[in-house]
Amino acid sequence: MTDRIVGLFLLAISIWYGVTAGDYEASFGDPLGPAAFPVMLSVPAAILSLVMIIRPDEEPAWVTGKPLLLQVAAVSLLLAYAGFLEVLGFPLATFIAVALFGRILRSSWPKSIASAAIMSAFLFLTFDKLLGLPLPLLPEFVS
């Protein structure tokens, strides 16, 4: 069933991809233009998506329950980290992210906080000072 849904989705993408490509106008002097290659890709991609719909594989073993929750939590955490990295500054954002990540990976609070403190300091010093890659140090509202 998953194969069919994903196949349908990819089929829709391929068709949209091919149709959109038609709008890109061919320019002067280039026999092929920007549209031809995408159109050439969209046709086989659509056919292969159809195959996926018609002949699906066995249902993959999707996780349910707690592991799924952990995955959702991890992805949300990563997105939040990406969003807050420049706002909070690297050391603070990393500290919070690693501590929470440790909790997601079933470690205790003290251990997670200890590893978060060490890791954020270590990474900041290594990358910012040693490798010369400038990282935001302080939160935006402080500096």
Place this chain on the structure above:
Amino acid sequence: MDMLSALAQGFAVAITPTNLALALFGCFAGTLIGALPGLGPVNGVAILIPLAFSLGLEPTSALIMLSCIYYGCMYGGRISSIMLNIPGDEPAIMTTLDGYPMARAGKASEALAISAVASFIGATFATIGLTLFAPLLAKAAIYFGPADYFALYVMAFATIGGITSVNPFKTLLAAFIGLMIATVGLDPATGTARYTAGSFHLYDGFDPIVAIVGLFAISEVLVYLERVHQGETKMVPLGRALPRFKDMMSGGWANLRGSVIGFVCGILPGAGASLGAFMSYIAEQRWSAKDGKFGQGDPRGIAAPEAGNNAASGGALIPMLTLGVPGSGTTAVMLALLISLNIQPGPLLFDRQPELVWGLIAALYLANVALLIMNIPMIGLFTRMLSMPQWVLMPFVVMVSFLGVYSISHSTFDLFVMVGFGVIGYILRMLGISLVPVILGLLLGADMENNLRRALSISNGDFQILVSSPIALTLYAITATMLGLAFLLAFRARRRNRAAAG
């Protein structure tokens, strides 16, 4: 003689303090990453690519470091296979078959030593092969025109994952997904913005390195979370600190047989190390398993696949360097690095930048020796790493990935893209869609389109030019044969599964 003097120059490049230090660091870091359960060479190289940028390395030095990481990962992959029965990646699966039983029988250190020797023989064999064959192939490749390159790319996509993949339709679809992603951004020839949805962030397209780190490293974290509740796996005790020399060599001729088979598999574009390890093990089983000890800790069952996968990973460097078409997932990742450093691999690389090619080859010889030393007397150090708790390891991998991507562009947009690719990568993995063709499509898409356009400008838009040269025709013939074989095998496996099920 030509080759020897070139190699001597290569050693002069490789032996400079910076390059030597980077090579040793690469070997060490590679073995470490390879040894950690669940992290294979693709992940290892992908995570550390950004490091090469932030260190501001010369292209030669960066390539030396990453190739040594690559070789190191292939060595290290066997450690978690043998000690924990958890292969770090696909090629290491075959090593668990005899390695883990042998370790359980109290001979873990012997198993590790046999596989280290096998890795050394396989990798050295492949490096010698690289020295001999790569220049030849590069000379032949000079005659390739745009239409021939287009045919070569078609072949690479059609055969990658090829024979080993479960569902060839999905593998092909994966390549098309990659190619479609590659067309996002400004069209290089006309400057038309394609599929950018009006966002300036996408005008440069998706950076392959950001996509790779997301697809492999971030999706790995999600895969790990599936089994986080199952608890830690128990490690086998190491046994004697230093195995006897006789025990180390008990792989015997299996080492060489595995190397030859693995090397041939490695050269084929798209086949790579998994096939090398698999074929070596099967062949060795046919050749010497008369007493039926295979699967119960036969030393030859460890030596053959280890020699095979290491020889294959060395062999995979040949098409990557000479044609610009990678033979495995990891070499695809290394190609991403070369492209980002503005180096176009291919036949001209050998003429224009001999110091890069030969420096790399020389560094690989040195790396092999260093790895053998690291992997026999110092093995205890690496096995201790296996007991590192995951709640330290996983966040560390994630943070290094974030830092690496952030260091390339200093944009949080790329971080979101990376996480997005991570989720997509996880879903594709669950569906049994291989990620390597996606990467390959993303990497080679622009080049494929350029060659197609160049060919058609030569012929004034006549599509016949694509099939008019003998080289292109030969490549299409090979493609058709390989595809046919892949589909045949897949159908047979499917029928067998059905027969077994009902």
